[in-house]
Amino acid sequence: MGMYRDIDLESRSRREFIRAGAVFLGGMWLFPTLPTFGSAKEISLRTEVPWFKLPLRIMHTVLRETDVQDYDVDIVTNYVLKSGANVLCVNAGGITDFWQNPLPAANLNPFLKGRDILKDISEACKAKGIRVIGRVDFRGVVPEVYEKFPDWFAKNRDQRPMMMTYTKPHLHIACYNTPYRNDYANEYIGRVLQAYDLDGIWHNSPGYDGICYCPYCQEAYKAYNGRTIPVMGESSTEELDAYMGWKRYAADAYMDKIKRTIKSYGEDKVYTAEVFSMYEVGRRVNNGIDLKNAFDHFDILVSVAFLTENAENIHYEDYNYAQSIIKFLKSAAPEREAVVMYGGNGTSHRLVIEPSLDVKIWLWEILAVGGRFWNCYFTNVPTIAYDTRNAFVEEDANHFVREHAELLAGHVPVSRIGIYYSRPTRLHYRNELLEEEQFGEAIKGMEAVLIESHIPHDFILSEQVSADKLKAYHLVILPNVHCMAEAEVKLLTDYVNGGGNLLATYATSLLDQEGNPRKDFALSQLFGVNYGGERWNTRKDNYQFISAPEHPLVAEDAVKTQLLHQYAYTLKTMPLSSAKVICHAVPTVHNQPPDKAWVERLASEHPTIVEHAFGKGKVIYFANQPDVTTHQMGHGDARNVLARAVNYLVGEENLPKSNAPSSVHMGWTRSIETPGKYVFSLVNTSSGPKRPTRELISVHQLSFRLPLPGQQLISHKILKNQGSIHVVGEPGFVTIEIEKLEDFVAVYLEAEYV
Structure with missing residues (x-):
């Protein structure tokens, strides 16, 4: 069945699958005692705290093949630094390779001309103190690679190749059980991590849709439950549901193998991929990757949340969705960095400006509830693109996080x-x-x-619900x-x-x-x-x-x-x-x-x-x-x-009180390392009647009274203001008066229990 045959899917028992899919408990919720790691300042100095659990600002240049012709590592790294980012994610390859890949299924970028872009950029980043994540993509291959190894890829019921039709050219799909996604992908990642000074791997588009009937899937499914793979439109609902459950199991085994390969090069090597929308439902037979897979495997939780979708007819997401996705991810795994991947007009009109003011508001919304940023920019860097109007749109938010990283580290939303x-x-x-x-x-x-x-609110995930978690909520x-x-x-x-x-x-x-x-x-x-x-x-x-x-x-x-x-x-x-x-x-x-x-x-x-x-x-x-x-x-x-x-x-006494209009969104986070440390922030979305937003309308004379049960304010620090801010504490409460809000203000609060 091809060059490789080291797929361990069949060896995992049904009992393991049931255990993997069972309800899991983990993470901590609002006010219960959490593990103590010391102050935020100590965290940044202690080597045992992984770098990827500190405030991240990620720049992601998704290179086109032609971008390597004038690729200038100084321009790229200077942009990363000036924009305030601290991590660069850059192409390694898979569909198209940006390094001199010697493996049999390589597809070298035809514009490389002997150059090794991955080597050049990783060395340049490390010289300037920038972390580097390599982007890999094993969802499919071009026809030339398929023709070399036709039995490495997914098959329809009639054994014709499954094709990815939303891409140009159409790609040959690789399922979870074939040698391409397993042995080849793992050897590929191992060679990249061995040859280059990378800090981790971004696994792009890890899922695939549909039912695969390749010999590997047929053999593995038969070994799992003694059945043959069902057929859409012919098989029963029960049979299709059983297949979908097995597909999640196969995806889980696949990602587990990738992660073990990455971690074999060091526990500080990151494995991450996109978490699809918290509202994504999927078809009866979907791509097999559920939210639980992401929570189990990924070191950084990343949700793709563009302002618009990849479609012909688009709408702009409500600003509060940026907050929602962070609250959701933080509720699931508060100890991990929760990151929103944004940028590129939802990818469908990626070569022209996406509304800059909307992006800035989007970033402040993310930051207000403890989230971080992953700018997924297509084509080199914004300063040398066809359209340079989005250059440095993330600068203010990134620099705010960099300046106040010590106070922002390890924060989750406050909520009862x-x-x-x-x-x-x-x-x-x-x-x-x-x-x-x-x-x-x-x-x-x-x-x-x-x-x-x-x-303020957060989420309770049914997979994590317990009596202790529920006790934290009014x-x-x-x-x-x-x-x-x-x-x-x-x-x-x-x-x-x-x-x-x-x-x-x-x-x-x-x-x-x-x-x-x-x-x-x-x-x-x-x-x-x-x-x-x-x-x-x-x-x-x-x-x-x-x-x-x-x-x-x-x-x-x-x-x-x-x-x-x-x-x-x-x-x-x-x-x-x-x-x-x-x-x-x-x-x-x-x-x-x-x-x-x-x-x-x-x-x-x-x-x-x-x-x-x-x-x-x-x-x-x-x-x-x-x-x-x-x-x-x-x-x-x-x-x-x-x-x-x-x-x-x-009870009104347990909720914030404010005179602010509904267009002013409140953020309130707390440190999970040091009780009593908070960041209060406001995001202004007051504007004209239509999105995208063309101008913000400043609001004035805002007042917020926040409940701090059993606590007394002892100090505060203005992190960002656009007018005077007055903070007054009294037992159990703190009052914050804001003279003016243009786009974003933030205040650090420190309280002690009395």
């Missing part, structure tokens, strides 16, 4: 509110849902409410968490019974972890309602009747209205006798003809918003979708009731 991120629910969204919303819309809507209300938010295992149900029930608070929406816990329907909510005793067996499309001509006008969620509205907007889809529910119904569903009021736009009775017997006490805790349950509505259309009623629910359940 956790949004529950359910992996089973994400996987369930691969199936077509009746509601037709995309996975993540409920989370995005909930986040939008929290961010505009200046309420409030756990379940945004339409359809799928839930019995173990999760018990943890959440115990959490509320012990005094925790819960906010849940729509179909939360109505399915088990495999997506099978339950007759009732698994959390019905917490919600205070039973499921009535129906779901209604209430997107049009539907309302909610305010049944408890005195309740804090609706009291402000009830002065002037009996009705609230109804939200997206609604479940038929029946209240328990112990529940307090805040709003009831209104029968549909058809708007045409207007003469008939009435109903005999506004309030039905079916609640839409319920408060329920359980044990020592409280729960607010929405039978509808205010979170999805907030994301899709933003109606004020939906945003108001969600924000008030959070305030009610957490």
